[in-house]
Amino acid sequence: MKENSEITKGKTTEGTKNNYKYNLNPMKIYKLHKEKLGEFLQKLSEEFAVYAPVESDGVSAFIELEPGQEPALELTRTQRPPKEVFYPQTEIMLHFDKDEVQSTEYKGKPIAVFGVRPCDAKSFVIIERVFVEPKYDDTYWSARRNGALVFTLACNEPLQSCFCNWMNGGPFDNTGSDVLITDIGDEYLLEPISEDGEKYLAGNDILEKATEANVKAAQNVRKKAESSMSKAPKLDTLKETLDSLWNEPFWEEISAKCLGCAACTFSCPTCYCFDIQDESRRGKGARIRLWDTCQMPLFTKEGSGHNPRPTQKDRLRQRYMHKFSYMVETQDEFGCVGCGRCVSFCPVNIDVRSFITGILETAQNKRGRQ
Amino acid sequence: MENLVDSIKKIFTDENLELLIGFEKGTLPLCATPCFIESADAADRLIFDFTCHNNLAKYLNDEKKRKGNTRKVGIIAKGCDARAIIHLIAEEQFERENVVVIGVPCEGVIDPSKLRKTLKGKEITEYKVNGDRIKLIGNDFELELDRAKLLSDSCLTCRYPNAPQHDHFIGEKAEPLTVNDEYAAVIEFDGKSAEKRWAYFEKEFAKCIRCYACRNACPMCYCEECFVDRNTPQWIGKSNDLTDTMIFHIIRVLHTAGRCVDCGACARACPLDIDIRLLGKRVEKEVMERFDFTAGLDFETKPAMAAFDENDKDEFIM
Numbered sequence: 078m079k080e081n082s083e084i085t086k087g088k089t090t091e092g093t094k095n096n097y098k099y100n101l102n103p104m105k106i107y108k109l110h111k112e113k114l115g116e117f118l119q120k121l122s123e124e125f126a127v128y129a130p131v132e133s134d135g136v137s138a139f140i141e142l143e144p145g146q147e148p149a150l151e152l153t154r155t156q157r158p159p160k161e162v163f164y165p166q167t168e169i170m171l172h173f174d175k176d177e178v179q180s181t182e183y184k185g186k187p188i189a190v191f192g193v194r195p196c197d198a199k200s201f202v203i204i205e206r207v208f209v210e211p212k213y214d215d216t217y218w219s220a221r222r223n224g225a226l227v228f229t230l231a232c233n234e235p236l237q238s239c240f241c242n243w244m245n246g247g248p249f250d251n252t253g254s255d256v257l258i259t260d261i262g263d264e265y266l267l268e269p270i271s272e273d274g275e276k277y278l279a280g281n282d283i284l285e286k287a288t289e290a291n292v293k294a295a296q297n298v299r300k301k302a303e304s305s306m307s308k309a310p311k312l313d314t315l316k317e318t319l320d321s322l323w324n325e326p327f328w329e330e331i332s333a334k335c336l337g338c339a340a341c342t343f344s345c346p347t348c349y350c351f352d353i354q355d356e357s358r359r360g361k362g363a364r365i366r367l368w369d370t371c372q373m374p375l376f377t378k379e380g381s382g383h384n385p386r387p388t389q390k391d392r393l394r395q396r397y398m399h400k401f402s403y404m405v406e407t408q409d410e411f412g413c414v415g416c417g418r419c420v421s422f423c424p425v426n427i428d429v430r431s432f433i434t435g436i437l438e439t440a441q442n443k444r445g446r447q
Numbered sequence: 448m449e450n451l452v453d454s455i456k457k458i459f460t461d462e463n464l465e466l467l468i469g470f471e472k473g474t475l476p477l478c479a480t481p482c483f484i485e486s487a488d489a490a491d492r493l494i495f496d497f498t499c500h501n502n503l504a505k506y507l508n509d510e511k512k513r514k515g516n517t518r519k520v521g522i523i524a525k526g527c528d529a530r531a532i533i534h535l536i537a538e539e540q541f542e543r544e545n546v547v548v549i550g551v552p553c554e555g556v557i558d559p560s561k562l563r564k565t566l567k568g569k570e571i572t573e574y575k576v577n578g579d580r581i582k583l584i585g586n587d588f589e590l591e592l593d594r595a596k597l598l599s600d601s602c603l604t605c606r607y608p609n610a611p612q613h614d615h616f617i618g619e620k621a622e623p624l625t626v627n628d629e630y631a632a633v634i635e636f637d638g639k640s641a642e643k644r645w646a647y648f649e650k651e652f653a654k655c656i657r658c659y660a661c662r663n664a665c666p667m668c669y670c671e672e673c674f675v676d677r678n679t680p681q682w683i684g685k686s687n688d689l690t691d692t693m694i695f696h697i698i699r700v701l702h703t704a705g706r707c708v709d710c711g712a713c714a715r716a717c718p719l720d721i722d723i724r725l726l727g728k729r730v731e732k733e734v735m736e737r738f739d740f741t742a743g744l745d746f747e748t749k750p751a752m753a754a755f756d757e758n759d760k761d762e763f764i765m
Contacts, residue, residue, distance in 0.1 A: 424716035
């Protein structure tokens with residue numbers, strides 16, 4: 078839960094700089110029998126609007142649960158990224174009718190996100206640094222995000238396209254979480270991460286105290302999950318490498334097959350760019366904010382008709398530079414959480430992992446030549 | 448196809464190609480990726496099999512934007528890639544002599560949407576093909592099924608698995624499937640009430656995130672500036688509002704009328720697994736019945752929308 082930007086920032090720094098903690102102090106850990114999950118969610122929904130992974134009409138996304146609806150917790154990754162819980166693809170900012178203006182900020186219950194995965198929980202923190210900083214506070218984001226609780230479900234079985242461990246995360250990372258949940262078979266273990274998480278769990282009579290055997294089981298699950306992931310390459314020089322290779326033919330090569338669609342950016346949990354448009358008729362209408370994408374020419378096309386990023390090479394380079402260089406500069410962290418959606422959804426199999434290893438190799442070859 | 452690489456190397460040299468567009472192994476199982484070869488020596492990484500699902504004709508448009516219509520380009524073509532190339536040449540997008548069509552026999556290609564739906568959120572580490580059956584293997588599961596269950600719908604009714612016209616052909620021509628009625632699904636859908644049909648399209652297009660992967664994967668969508676990208680004036684709302692989204696899809700389908708070769712690349716590109724193809728197939732049927740025209744069968748026939756015949760049906764003109 079976040080009351081102001083300082084708390085989030087503090088939490089993030091702790092979460093990422095020291096990598097992540099997983100103390101598993103049995104005194105503080107609760108357990109929930111799986112058959113009581115419905116009851117737990119029911120109670121949660123009395124206080125919160127509960128968003129959880131749901132599959133509807135063949136699309137999986139974080140949607141507000143209907144009373145009694147079961148979340149699809151078996152899904153490791155939803156197709157749509159959960160950023161839309163706080164930052165919908167299309168959001169009406171205000172209605173206007175000639176001179177009258179009516180703001181449309183979220184006024185619903187505080188939000189609880191249940192069953193979000195560690196990569197996606199971390200994405201909330203990364204996007205938040207863009208929308209909320211000491212000087213500016215994006216009221217549309219904050220109206221949903223303030224007072225929100227994030228219940229993260231650790232990944233017992235990371236997918237082939239997952240690479241959170243490359244991005245300083247992991248299948249049990251707790252960055253951005255208020256509570257970290259581990260599935261240990263018949264029960265879930267709930268570990269409070271933030272004070273708000275701790276407060277919520279402490280007052281919940283559906284939960285029981287975890288035993289030491291439970292905690293041991295969780296540790297084993299975690300070890301197995303972490304060791305199942307491909308070994309992460311050393312990426313501490315990635316930013317500097319990218320900065321030095323701006324003009325390499327490499328960019329031309331990797332972007333040649335790119336279709337220039339937005340499958341990657343719109344499925345990305347950390348891409349935050351938006352457009353603002355007025356849709357009106359005879360002076361009456363709405364101002365809307367909608368996801369935009371650096372992968373399309375219109376994104377940078379100027380009023381004069383000039384486009385500073387005229388080719389797909391420029392646009393793909395922008396996406397990667399932004400995530401792996403510019404955001405390291407502004408946030409001291411990669412702007413990618415390694416969720417693998419872009420890997421899985423790219424229609425032509427442009428794999429960001431191959432890009433990373435490829436650019437490091439290019440740098441090495443270049444050094445070898447010099 | 449054991450001789451693919453050798454054959455391509457020979458063609459590359461004999462034809463003095465400057466670029467060859469083909470496929471190489473991708474980073475995920477059952478997923479090939481397009482690749483671009485600029486010398487015969489680099490051809491070793493080429494592959495062709497049922498995982499090569501993109502329509503490569505799309506990249507001829509990119510090549511034209513990048514280098515003009517100057518380089519001699521070879522392209523490894525399934526039946527539908529070849530038909531798209533043929534149609535693009537019939538639309539005078541490229542000089543015939545600058546494009547070398549290298550046909551390969553196609554037995555259908557995988558549809559990533561179907562693979563996703565089959566795996567229900569899981570991913571595989573490897574697969575094994577045994578005749579018509581395929582075994583999908585993941586970390587903690589194995590699943591054996593008919594390979595046809597994973598093939599693109601467009602392949603299951605395809606009458607042109609081989610390039611209808613080509614400069615070279617590698618391997619033995621594939622037998623076309625026994626397609627009793629290519630339009631069975633369309634006819635069945637046509638039989639439903641207007642409300643039901645509309646409800647179906649609303650349900651499908653409500654999933655659309657306007658990423659335009661369908662449009663960008665399509666060889667026929669080569670406009671310098673698509674109508675959805677125009678902002679002076681702006682033709683269409685840019686949000687994922689259902690009305691705007693449906694206008695996008697309906698207009699795109701109309702723009703590809705008489706041009707679509709039903710390769711299904713649009714549907715395979717969709718990250719939300721939307722049934723994009725049905726509407727296009729319906730329009731294709733209309734064009735065939737009205738104008739007796741199927742796109743991409745030969746270089747010479749004028750495309751339906753570019754030709755006028757006094758016998759064209761005109762009962763819709765008041």
